[in-house]
Structures are given as C-alpha cells and as structure tokens.
Amino acid sequence: MEEGKSSRMIVVTLKPLYTFICLYLHFLHCQKIDVSADESAYFPLENILLDCGSLASQAVSYDGRNWSSDIRSHFVASNPDSSFTVSRASSAGTSVPEVPYMTARLFHSQFTYSFNVSPGPKFIRLHFYDDSYMSLNASKAFLSVTAGHFTLLRNFSAYLTARYMKSAYFFKEFIVHVENHTLDLTFSPSTNASDGYAFLNGIEIVSMPLNLYNQGNNVSGNSTAMETMYRVNVGGQSIPPNQDTGMSRSWTIDSTYLFGSAVGLANYGLDVSITYPPEVPAYTAPKVVYDTARSMGSFSQINKNYNLSWFFPVDSSFMYLVRLHFCEIDGKITKINQRVFDIFINNQIVESGVDVIALSQGNGIPLYRDYTVLIPKLTSLGKQDLWLELHPNLRSKPQYYDAILNGVEIFKVSNNDGNLAGLNPSVSNESSTHGDEPTSSSRSSESSNKEILTIAGISIVIVLAIALCLFLIVFLLKRKTERTKKITRNSLRNRSFSIGEIKKATNNFDEAKIIDSDAFGLVYKGYIDEGSTAVTIHRATQAISKQELHKFDAEIRMHYHFRHQHIVPLIGYCKEDHEMILVYEYMPNGTFLEHLHFADQRQQSPLSWNQRLDICTGAARCLHYLHSASSHPLIPAEIKTTNIQLDKNLMAKISGFSYNRFSTKTKGTIGYLDPEQNLTEKSDVFSFGVVLLEVLSGRPAMNPTAARDNEETDRGTANPHESLVQWALTCLEKSTVDLLVDRHLKGKIVPASLTKFIEITEKCLADQGVNRPSMIEVLCSLELAQQLQFQGFENSNGSAKDIVSHSNSNLMLGLEFFGAGR
Numbered sequence: 001m002e003e004g005k006s007s008r009m010i011v012v013t014l015k016p017l018y019t020f021i022c023l024y025l026h027f028l029h030c031q032k033i034d035v036s037a038d039e040s041a042y043f044p045l046e047n048i049l050l051d052c053g054s055l056a057s058q059a060v061s062y063d064g065r066n067w068s069s070d071i072r073s074h075f076v077a078s079n080p081d082s083s084f085t086v087s088r089a090s091s092a093g094t095s096v097p098e099v100p101y102m103t104a105r106l107f108h109s110q111f112t113y114s115f116n117v118s119p120g121p122k123f124i125r126l127h128f129y130d131d132s133y134m135s136l137n138a139s140k141a142f143l144s145v146t147a148g149h150f151t152l153l154r155n156f157s158a159y160l161t162a163r164y165m166k167s168a169y170f171f172k173e174f175i176v177h178v179e180n181h182t183l184d185l186t187f188s189p190s191t192n193a194s195d196g197y198a199f200l201n202g203i204e205i206v207s208m209p210l211n212l213y214n215q216g217n218n219v220s221g222n223s224t225a226m227e228t229m230y231r232v233n234v235g236g237q238s239i240p241p242n243q244d245t246g247m248s249r250s251w252t253i254d255s256t257y258l259f260g261s262a263v264g265l266a267n268y269g270l271d272v273s274i275t276y277p278p279e280v281p282a283y284t285a286p287k288v289v290y291d292t293a294r295s296m297g298s299f300s301q302i303n304k305n306y307n308l309s310w311f312f313p314v315d316s317s318f319m320y321l322v323r324l325h326f327c328e329i330d331g332k333i334t335k336i337n338q339r340v341f342d343i344f345i346n347n348q349i350v351e352s353g354v355d356v357i358a359l360s361q362g363n364g365i366p367l368y369r370d371y372t373v374l375i376p377k378l379t380s381l382g383k384q385d386l387w388l389e390l391h392p393n394l395r396s397k398p399q400y401y402d403a404i405l406n407g408v409e410i411f412k413v414s415n416n417d418g419n420l421a422g423l424n425p426s427v428s429n430e431s432s433t434h435g436d437e438p439t440s441s442s443r444s445s446e447s448s449n450k451e452i453l454t455i456a457g458i459s460i461v462i463v464l465a466i467a468l469c470l471f472l473i474v475f476l477l478k479r480k481t482e483r484t485k486k487i488t489r490n491s492l493r494n495r496s497f498s499i500g501e502i503k504k505a506t507n508n509f510d511e512a513k514i515i516d517s518d519a520f521g522l523v524y525k526g527y528i529d530e531g532s533t534a535v536t537i538h539r540a541t542q543a544i545s546k547q548e549l550h551k552f553d554a555e556i557r558m559h560y561h562f563r564h565q566h567i568v569p570l571i572g573y574c575k576e577d578h579e580m581i582l583v584y585e586y587m588p589n590g591t592f593l594e595h596l597h598f599a600d601q602r603q604q605s606p607l608s609w610n611q612r613l614d615i616c617t618g619a620a621r622c623l624h625y626l627h628s629a630s631s632h633p634l635i636p637a638e639i640k641t642t643n644i645q646l647d648k649n650l651m652a653k654i655s656g657f658s659y660n661r662f663s664t665k666t667k668g669t670i671g672y673l674d675p676e677q678n679l680t681e682k683s684d685v686f687s688f689g690v691v692l693l694e695v696l697s698g699r700p701a702m703n704p705t706a707a708r709d710n711e712e713t714d715r716g717t718a719n720p721h722e723s724l725v726q727w728a729l730t731c732l733e734k735s736t737v738d739l740l741v742d743r744h745l746k747g748k749i750v751p752a753s754l755t756k757f758i759e760i761t762e763k764c765l766a767d768q769g770v771n772r773p774s775m776i777e778v779l780c781s782l783e784l785a786q787q788l789q790f791q792g793f794e795n796s797n798g799s800a801k802d803i804v805s806h807s808n809s810n811l812m813l814g815l816e817f818f819g820a821g822r
Contacts, residue, residue, distance in 0.1 A: 041245050041246035041283065042208070042209060042245055042246035042247060042283035043246055044206050044207035044208065044246060044247060045117075045118050045207045046115075046117045046118065046122065046205055046206065046207045047205075047206050047207070047248075048075070048115060048117075048203070048204065048205040048206075049065055049066065049067040049068065049100075049202070049203075049204055050067065050068060050069075050070045050073065050075065050100075050113075050202060050203040050204075051067040051068065051069055051070070051099050051100040051103060051201075051202055052070050052086075052100065052103065052104055052105040052200050052201055052202055052203065053069075053070070053071070053086035053087060053088070053103035053104045053105045053106075053201070054067070054069035054070070054071065054086075054099075054100075054103045055069065055071065055086075055103070056069050057069075060099050062097060062098065062099035062100075062530075063242065063529070064242065065241075065242075065248075067099045067100055067202070070105060070113070070203070071086065075113045075114060075115055076112075076113060076114075083107075083108035083109040084105060084106060084107050084108060084109070084111050085105075085106045085108070085134065086103065086104070086105050086106070087103070087104055087106055087133040087134045087199075088102060088103050088104075088133075089101070089102050089103070089104065089129060089131040089132075089133060090131060090132045090133065090135070091131055091132070095168075095532060095533060095534065096129060096168060096169055096532065097169075097529075097530075097532045098530065098532070099202075100127050100201050100202025101127065101129035101169045101201050101202070102129070102201075103201065104129070104133050104199045104200060104201045105199065105200055106133055106134065106136070106197050106198070106199045107143070107187050107188060107189055107197060107198040107199065107200070108189060108197055109188065109189070110186060110187070110188040111186070111187050111188065112184055112185065112186045112187070113184070113185045113186075113187075113203065114182060114183070114184050114185075115182070115183040115184075115185070115205055116181055116182060117178055117181060117182075117183050117205065117207070118178075118181065118207065119178050119179060119180060119181065120177065120178060120207065120208075120210055121175055121176070121177045121178075121207075121208050121209075121210065121212070121213075121214065122175070122176055122177075122178055122183060122205055122206065122207060122208065123173060123174070123175060123204065123205070123206040123207075123208055123247060123248075123249075124147060124152070124173070124174040124175075124176055124183075124185070124203075124204070124205060125171045125172070125173045125174075125202075125203070125204035125206070125248075126145065126152075126153075126171060126172045126174075126200060126202070126203060127169070127170075127171045127200070127201045127202030127203070127204075128158040128161070128162070128169065128170060128171070128172070128199075128200070128201055129158075129168060129169040129201050130158045130159050130161075130162035130163075130168050130169070131168070133199055136195070136197060137195065138158070138159045139157070139159045139160075140191075140193070140195050140196055140197065141157065141158060141159060141189075141196075141197055141198055141199055142155050142156065142157055142189060142190035142191050142196065142198060143155075143156045143157075143158070143187060143188075143189065143190060143198035143199070143200070144156065144187070144188050144189075144190045144198075144421075145185065145186065145187055146185075146186045147174070147176045147183065147184070147185055147186075147225070148176070148178075148179075148183070148184060149418045150176055150225040150414060150418040150419075150420065151417075151418060151419045151420060151421050152172075152174050152176075152225070152227070152420050152421065153172070153420075153421050154190065154419070154421035155190040155421070155424065156190075156421070156424065157424045158199070160424045160425055160426075161424065161425060163425075164425035164426075169201075171202075171204075172227065173227065173228040173249075174225060174226065174227050174228070174420065175208070175213065175225060175226040175227075175228070175411070176225045177214075177222040177223075177225070179222070183205065185203070187200060204248070206247055206248055208247055209281065209283060212283070212284070213226065213321070213323075213411065224413055224414045225413075225414045225418065225420055226321065226411040226412060226413055226414065226420075227411065227412040227420050228409070228410075228411055229312065229314055229320070229410045229411060229412055230252070230257070230312050230408060230409065230410040231249060231250065231251050231252065231407075231408075231409050231410075232251065232252055232253070232254045232257065232407060232408040232409070233251040233252070233253065233254070233288065233289050233292065233406075233407055234254040234292070234293060234294045234325075234405045234406055234407050234408060235254065235266040235267055235268075235292045235293045235294035235295075235405075235406070236253070236266070236268075236288060236289065236291075236292030236293075236563075237253060237288075237292075237563055237569075238250075238251060238252050238253050239251035239286055239288060239289070243286060243288070244286055245282065245283040245284075245285070245286055246283060247283070251286070251289065251407070253565075254294065254310065254408070255564075255565040256565075257310040257311060257312055258309070258310055259309040259310060259311050259387075260309065262306050262308070262309075263294075263308075264294050264295055264296045264297055264308045265294065265295050265296070265297045265298075266292065266293075266294055266563065266564075267292065267293040267294065267295050267329060267330065267404070268291065268292055268329070269290075269291035269292070269293075269327075269329030269330075269364065271331050272291065272329045272331060272363060272364040273364055274287045274290050274291055274327065274364050274365075274366065275362075275364055275365055276365075276366055277360070277361075277365055277366070277367075279367075280366045280367055280368065284325075284366070284368065285325055285366070285368075285407055289325055289406055289407040290325065290327035290329070290364075290366045290406050290407075291327070291329055292329075292406065293327070293329055293404050293405060293406045294308065294404070294405055295308075295330075295402055295403065295404045296308050296390070296392070296401075296402050296403050297402070298400070298402070300392075300400060300401035300402070301401075303392050303401045303402055303403075304392060304394065304401050306391075307344070307389040307390060307391045308389065308390045308391075308403055308405075309387065309388070309389045309390075310387070310388045310389075310408070311385040311386065311387050311388070312385065312386045312388070312410055313383045313384070313385055313386075314375055314383065314384060314385075314386045314410070314412065315375070315382060315383060315412060315422030315423065316375055316376065316377040316382060316383065316384050316422075317375065317376065317377040317415075318374075318375055318412050318413065318415065318420075318422070319372060319373070319374050319375075319412075319413040319415075320372065320373050320374075320375060320386065320410055320411065320412055320413065321370060321371075321372055321410070321411040321413055322345060322370070322371045322372070322373060322386075322388070322408070322409075322410050323368050323369070323370050323371075323408070323409040323410075323411075324343070324368060324369050324371070324388075324405060324407070324408060325366065325367075325368045325405075325406045325407030325408070325409075326354075326356045326359070326360070326366070326367050326368065326369070326404065326405065326406055327356070327360070327364065327365065327366045327367070327406050328356040328357050328360065328362075328363050328364070328365075328404065329363070329364060329406075330363075330404075331363070333357065333363065333400070334357065334362075334363045335357060336355055336357055336358045337355060337358075337396055337397075337398050337399065338357065338398055338399040338400055339355070339356070339357075339398055339399070339400045339402050339403070339404060340353055340354065340355045340392070340393040340396045340398040341354055341390050341391060341392050341393050341402070341403035341404075342354065342390070342391050342392075342393050343369075343371075343388075343389075343390060344387070344388070344389040344390070344391065345371060345373050345386070345387065345388055345389075346373060346375075346386060346387050347387065347389075350371045350373075351369065351371070352393060353393050353395070353396055354369075354393075355396075355398075356404065366406075368407075372413075373386065382422060382423030382424070382425065382426075383422075383423075383425065386410065388408065390403035390404075390405060391403065495571055495572030495573075495583075496572060496573065496574070497528075497572050497573065497574040497581070497583060498574065498576060499574055499576040499577050499579060501528065501574075502526075502537060502574050502579075502581055502583075505524075505526030505527055505528050505535065505537060506524045506526045506537055507526075509524065509539070513525055513526060515536070518538070518656060520538050520540055520582070521538060521539050521540040521541040521580075522538075522539050522541065523536055523537070523538050523539075524536070524537040524539065525537075525586065528571075528583070534586035534588070535571060535583050535584060535585065535586050536583075536584045536585075536586050536587075537581060537582075537583050537584075538581065538582040538583075538584065539579065539580075539581050540579070540580035540581070549575065549580075552573075552575060552580050555582075556570070556573050556582075558634070562625075562626060562634060564621075564622050564625050564626075565618075565651075566618045566619065566621055566622035566625075566651070566652055566653055566654060567622055567653060567654050567655075568584050568585060568587060568645055568653040568654065568655040569584065569585040570582060570583070570584055571583045571584060571585060584655070587645035587646060587647050587653055587655075588647065588648050589645075589646035589647060589648060589650055590645065590646060591641060591642050591643075591644065591645055591646070592615060592641040592642075592644040592645070592646060592652070592691075593640075593641035593642045593644075593694075595607050595646065596641060596694055596695065596698055597641075597694075597698065597699075597700055599744075606698075606742075606744040607650075608748070609745055609748055609749050609753075609789060610786070610789065611650060612695045613753075613757075613782060613785060613786045613789065614650070614651075614652075614786075615644065615646065615650065615651075615652040615695075616652075616691070616692060616695055616782050617652075617779065617782045617783055617786065618651055618652035618653075619639075619644050619652045619654060619688070619691070620688065620775055620778050620779040620782055621779055622652070622653075622654045623636070623639070623654070623684055623688060623775045623778075624774075624775035624776050624778075624779055626654075627681045627684070627774075627775055628775075628776075635679055635680065635681060635683070635684055636654065636656070636684060638656045638669065638687075639654075639672065639684050639687035639688050639691060640656075640669055640671075640672050640687065640690070640691065640701070641691055641694055641701075642656070643655050643656035644691070669701075670701075670702060670723075671690060671700075671701030671702040671723050671724065671725075672686075672687040672690045672691075672701055673686075673687075674686045674687070674769070675767055676767075676768065676769055678769065680769060681774070681775070682769030682770075682772045683769065684775070685764050685769075685772045685773065685774070685775060685778065686764060686765060686766075686769070686772065688764055688775075688778065689725075689761055689762075689763075689764025689765040689772075690724060690725060690765070692757070692760070692761040692764065693724050693725065693728050693740075693761060693765075694724065696740055696741060696742065696745075696757065696758070696761070697724070697728065697740050697741065697742055698742030698743070698744065698745075699724055699727075699742075700724065701723065701724045701725075702722075702723055702724065703722060725765055728740055728765075729765070732758075732762065737754075737758065740758070741754070749789065750788055750789045750791075750792025751792075752788040752791075752792055753785045753786075753788040753789035753792060756781060756784055756785040756788055757781075757782070757785045759781070760773065760777075760778055760781035760782065760785075763777075764778060
C-alpha cells in the first residue's frame with residue numbers, strides 16, 4: 001500500500017458472523033478516522049516520539065500524542081562505552097510542558113540512536129529545554145548532531161539559542177532523505193573540557209510525502225538535507241501540530257516578521273470554499289493557511305508607493321528554498337488582471353506579474369511558488385535578514401493595485417559537504433522573533449483491533465448478530481449527534497472547553513482565583529493543559545437565554561475574525577450548563593492603569609516616556625485596525641487604561657470590547673465618555689485622548705487634582721467630580737503645560753516630542769467628533785513623537801521641521817493606510 005494513501009479493507013470468510021463482526025469493526029475504525037482527522041490528512045508510516053530521559057515505563061500521552069521513554073528503547077544503538085546520564089530539569093516553569101521537556105538525556109561522549117524506518121524523506125525534530133540538569137552549567141552544553149553523512153548541528157548551544165529566540169523551550173526541525181531502512185542520529189558533546197556535556201529532551205521522526213518539498217531539482221533533492229527556518233501562516237493565527245495535515249508541523253503568525261507600520265490588511269475567506277487542485281495535494285498546507293491572507297488594502301494610489309514587507313533572520317553562507325503559498329480568497333476577484341504583483345527577495349525581483357487567478361485558474365484554488373536564494377557571507381555576523389517584499393505590478397494596469405500572500409516556508413539547504421550547521425547566535429543580539437515555540441499535538445493514535453478467538457454455535461451467531469445490529473443503530477444515532485455538535489463547534493473556530501476543564505482550571509471557581517470583574521462578569525486566573533498555560537477566564541454572572549446565546553456565539557466569531565498582535569488573544573470558550581465563559585491568554589504585566597497610577601505603591605519602576613509611547617502606538621494601531629478592517633467598523637467603546645493590558649514584553653493588548661459592531665447605543669466609562677454621546681469611531685478617538693492625558697500626566701481620568709504622595713500641587717483642592725479632561729484643558733488655556741507632565745517624566749521628554757504629543761491629544765478631545773482626527777492620524781502623530789524623542793537625543797540641534805520633512809516618505813504614505821478595509 002502506498003504511503004499516505006487511504007484504503008478499503010475487504011474481508012472474505014466462510015463464516016457469516018466473522019464477516020459481520022470484521023466489517024463492523026472496520027466501520028468503527030473508519031468512523032474514528034472521520035472524526036479525528038481531516039479528510040485531507042496525510043497518514044505517516046513512521047511517527048516516532050521519544051521522551052528522552054523519562055523514567056515512565058509506559059508511553060505518556062500529552063495532548064493526544066504518545067511519547068515513549070528512550071530508556072531501554074530498541075532505538076538506542078550506542079556501544080557500552082558511551083558515557084551518558086538521564087536527569088530531570090532542576091526548575092519547572094509553569095509554561096513549560098512536562099513532555100518532552102522536563103527530562104533529558106545528557107551526553108558525555110558520542111551516543112547514537114538507530115531508527116528502522118522506510119526509505120524516503122523524514123522530518124526530524126529535536127526538542128530542547130534550556131535548564132540546569134544535575135546542577136551542571138547550562139552555558140557549558142554544546143552539541144553536535146549528524147544524520148548519516150549530514151551534519152545537522154555543530155557546537156550548538158541551547159543556552160544561547162533560547163536567549164536569542166526568547167523562549168526557554170524550542171525545537172529544531174530538519175528534513176533528511178533516508179536511502180535505506182536505517183536512520184542513525186549521532187549526538188556528541190562539542191568540547192572535551194571536564195565540565196563539557198550536551199543534552200537533548202525529545203526526538204520526533206515523522207514520515208512525509210515523497211515529493212512534498214522535492215520537486216526534482218538539485219536544491220531539495222535526495223542528496224541534500226534541509227532545516228526548517230520558518231513556517232508562517234500569513235494573515236492568520238498560529239496553527240499547532242494537531243491542526244496540521246498529519247505531519248505535526250507548526251505554523252506561526254506573520255506579525256512578528258512584518259516590517260514597519262505599513263502592514264496591510266489581514267483577509268479571511270469567509271465565503272470561499274478551498275478546492276485543492278491535483279498538482280497541490282491537500283496535505284501541502286492546511287486549509288486555514290489558504291483561507292487567510294494578508295493584502296495591501298484597497299487604496300490603490302497609496303499601494304503604488306510602498307511594499308508589503310517581511311524580514312527573516314537567517315544564517316549566512318547557505319542556499320535557501322523559499323516557498324510562497326497563494327490562494328485568491330476575495331470574492332470579488334475572479335478574473336485575470338484584477339490583482340497582479342511582483343515578488344522581491346533581498347531587493348531582487350524573482351517573479352514579475354504574478355496573477356493568482358491566472359495561475360490557479362480560479363478563486364479558492366491553492367498554489368505555491370518555490371524560489372531559491374543564496375545568502376552570502378558579507379560580514380563577520382552569523383545572521384543576516386532575508387527580505388520578502390510584494391509590490392503591485394504597474395505595467396499590467398490591473399483593476400486593483402494590490403498584492404496577496406497566504407503562507408511562507410523557508411528552508412536552509414545543506415552545503416555540498418552535507419553541512420547544515422550555522423553559528424550560534426550572540427547573546428547580545430536581540431532577536432526580533434520568538435522562534436518556533438512548539439505546541440503539542442493532539443492527534444489521536446490508532447487503536448488495534450481485537451482478535452476474535454472463538455466462534456460457537458448457530459444459536460450464538462443469531463443472538464450476537466441481533467445484539468450487534470441494535471448496538472450499531474444506537475452507535476450511528478450517537479455519532480450523528482456528536483458530528484452535529486462538532487460542526488457547530490468548528491463553525492466557531494475556537495477551542496471549546498468543557499465545564500469540567502474550566503472548573504479544574506479555576507479550582508472549582510475558587511474565589512481566591514478571582515483577579516478582576518468587568519461588565520461581562522467575574523475574571524479568574526487559571527491554568528489549562530495540565531497547568532502549562534496561564535489564562536484569564538471571564539465568567540458571565542447571568543445565565544444564558546436563547547437571545548444571549550446567539551450574541552455569545554457572535555462574539556466568539558468576532559474574536560476569531562478580528563485578530564491582531566495588539567488584541568488579547570481569545571483561546572476558547574465554554575457554554576455548557578447554561579454558562580457563558582471566555583478564555584483569554586494571560587497578560588503577566590497587568591493593565592496600563594496599574595503601571596501609570598500604582599507603580600510607587602507596588603515599588604515598580606515607573607514607565608519611561610519611550611515605553612509609554614510604544615504602548616500608546618500599539619493601542620492606536622489596534623484601534624485603527626478595528627475601525628477599518630471591514631466594511632462595518634468594530635467600535636470597542638471601552639477604551640481606557642484598564643482595558644489596555646501588557647504582555648511579558650510590555651506590548652499593548654486591547655481587551656474588554658464586545659459585540660458593538662452594529663450598535664449605536666452609548667456605552668463607556670465616566671471620564672472617558674464622548675460629550676456627543678454617540679457610538680462612532682470618533683467616540684473611541686475621544687476616549688483614547690483621555691488615555692493619552694493619563695499617559696502624560698500620570699493622573700486618573702476622574703479627580704485628577706487629588707493629593708498624591710510627594711506632590712504639593714493642588715493639595716487640598718481636590719474636586720472628586722472634576723474630570724482629567726476639564727483639568728487638562730484648563731492647564732492648557734492658562735499655558736501651565738508643565739503641570740500636565742508626570743513628575744517621573746520631568747526633564748526627560750524632548751520638547752518637540754512633547755509638543756507633538758499634546759497637539760494630537762488636544763485634537764482627540766475636540767467637543768465635536770467631526771473635528772477629531774482619525775485613528776490613523778493619531779497613529780502617525782504618535783510615531784512622529786517617537787521619532788522626535790529619539791532624534792532629540794541623537795541630535796540636539798535637530799528641529800521638528802527637519803524630521804517632519806524626513807518622514808514624508810513612501811513608508812509613511814503606506815503607514816497612513818495601515819489596515820485599511822475594503
């Protein structure tokens with residue numbers, strides 16, 4: 001049977017009962033495949049998962065994947081002289097999965113694993129958790145790995161790599177073609193020092209289709225190996241291994257790699273059905289890759305003046321295979337020459353006049369294009385940026401001057417000597433990426449059919465046949481019900497939690513777990529996935545009515561379609577037992593309000609001016625996206641410092657907005673309310689202006705003149721009914737701008753930056769919405785304030801006029817229409 005192809009089982013026997021039972025068991029087997037895997041999935045012949053150093057006597061399941069210990073494993077082929085130990089990690093991070101990262105095999109000499117596999121290409125994934133094992137210094141661990149005559153890693157440091165990737169645990173993925181039935185992986189420490197060693201936490205060996213990346217060329221042929229550098233779902237969300245097409249690949253989001261503020265528009269193929277053509281098998285990439293994309297937006301005149309750009313740090317002195325995935329998912333683009341663009345890699349045009357409709361012969365039909373590029377060694381640095389840029393093709397005069405991209409895969413290709421090993425990254429080199437943080441797969445493994453040992457008597461045959469028929473009827477009815485529920489859940493496109501999982505995460509809704517309350521209800525901090533992932537769980541205080549249930553479903557769908565790097569990600573939901581529960585990613589640095597108003601009480605360092613500008617810029621970018629990402633703007637109506645949360649890197653993430661998309665009813669919080677009491681984009685602009693005042697002054701939205709520690713101004717004259725807006729406008733009228741500046745910022749803001757910031761803040765707070773700027777104008781002004789602040793320190797003689805003139809570039813023109821909707 002050919003690898004990856006499904007087949008039908010034909011059972012021939014002379015005994016009726018045996019035939020019936022075998023057909024019945026096969027039916028159950030087929031039903032299991034239908035519900036546990038996508039119809040387009042590839043089924044690998046080998047799917048070997050080794051949890052290195054584990055003392056478990058049986059396979060351990062993590063998210064549905066069965067990992068076996070490598071101790072006493074028949075895959076271990078090292079000779080008795082090999083020096084090795086096994087150890088458990090000394091520290092257990094709450095976000096680090098138990099399997100395969102909490103145990104490791106330590107190598108003090110050469111050690112080999114030997115896998116008996118079928119010939120053909122294999123994914124090899126090596127998992128690492130940067131930690132101390134047996135009290136050894138993690139920075140002393142250097143590893144070399146070979147697979148046959150290929151060198152996968154040389155002098156590799158998990159310690160340095162983890163810091164570069166800003167992730168304690170990660171994996172390295174390789175593609176190696178096995179010529180015979182044996183795959184030998186040899187691991188050895190790269191130093192002979194007395195304290196030198198190497199370690200490994202987990203190994204995956206997964207079969208793959210013969211021609212998935214091998215197209216008969218010399219770059220990706222059988223004589224070369226490859227390392228996966230990036231696998232990106234452009235414009236969409238990350239895709240964990242269990243949602244891949246059977247090969248457990250991980251797909252990351254593209255926002256990490258986008259260049260500048262002109263990041264275009266994320267697109268979703270809501271009304272397009274993806275149809276794979278024969279030349280693009282369904283396992284090439286998941287459907288979710290092809291039904292999401294990033295385009296430049298609908299402003300053709302602006303699109304002509306800038307590129308949609310990504311950059312990917314890669315190792316120098318290697319050839320790279322770049323695969324770009326395309327699928328036209330815009331319902332109004334169905335004809336040739338409607339959207340035509342050029343592709344540039346490292347400032348060189350690699351293909352001109354790309355028309356996805358012309359190449360794929362229709363809307364919703366995937367295709368991919370492969371390109372090779374050599375990254376020469378230009379400097380002593382081990383890494384350079386590989387640039388990918390799209391630009392409208394002007395010569396063809398298309399109907400829309402636009403470009404689109406659905407996915408990117410970048411592979412490093414081995415040199416002539418079989419080497420794939422690059423240099424270790426520098427600790428001081430700040431990475432702009434988060435790397436391939438692995439997500440555990442939940443793909444079910446197939447169960448074995450039980451043998452039928454005895455068949456007795458005609459009477460037993462009749463009784464069993466009747467019983468099995470009745471059971472089959474009940475089973476089919478139950479399966480139909482489960483499939484209906486599954487379809488409903490899939491339509492929501494988010495993880496569906498059971499009420500049991502929610503209770504486990506919150507210790508049965510323990511009041512000690514409550515960290516906040518909002519308009520939706522109570523907010524708990526909890527942990528999911530066996531305690532490996534921190535989340536916030538929002539539980540509605542009201543029971544679900546039929547009308548509220550429809551609104552709840554609408555909100556879940558809204559969160560799926562409105563995804564952005566500055567929105568708190570919705571992980572999933574629960575609506576069992578008349579509950580309405582939303583599960584969000586946990587933001588470890590709390591709210592913007594806490595950092596602005598309670599830093600002293602919490603003995604935290606106050607935010608610097610640059611940090612405050614970064615947070616404001618991120619929040620403004622998100623608001624512009626919400627206002628312009630579709631034909632009907634989404635208006636959060638709850639813009640305030642408590643709804644701007646901060647992740648571990650102090651990146652702003654908007655939260656707290658709900659299904660206000662088509663509503664015009666006034667909502668909001670006292671101190672942030674629009675004087676016109678209208679629910680429009682301009683009401684959000686007013687609320688954001690209040691946030692900007694809080695950022696500058698460090699004072700709350702209400703009662704701003706209340707006495708504060710170490711501050712004499714206005715002591716004893718507090719008016720609890722006075723708003724920050726009223727007080728600030730009075731200060732501006734009296735030209736007492738100095739009173740507006742937070743005492744922690746005095747003398748630290750460049751005057752030109754302060755002037756620009758106050759200027760855009762005043763515009764946001766205009767009484768009439770028509771006189772307020774759009775969010776893109778606010779965003780541009782905040783970014784200009786950042787440039788002025790930076791330029792002021794770099795060149796004390798520079799003027800605001802000089803910088804404004806300099807910023808009037810193609811990039812700024814592209815920035816002006818960031819995220820513009822159709």
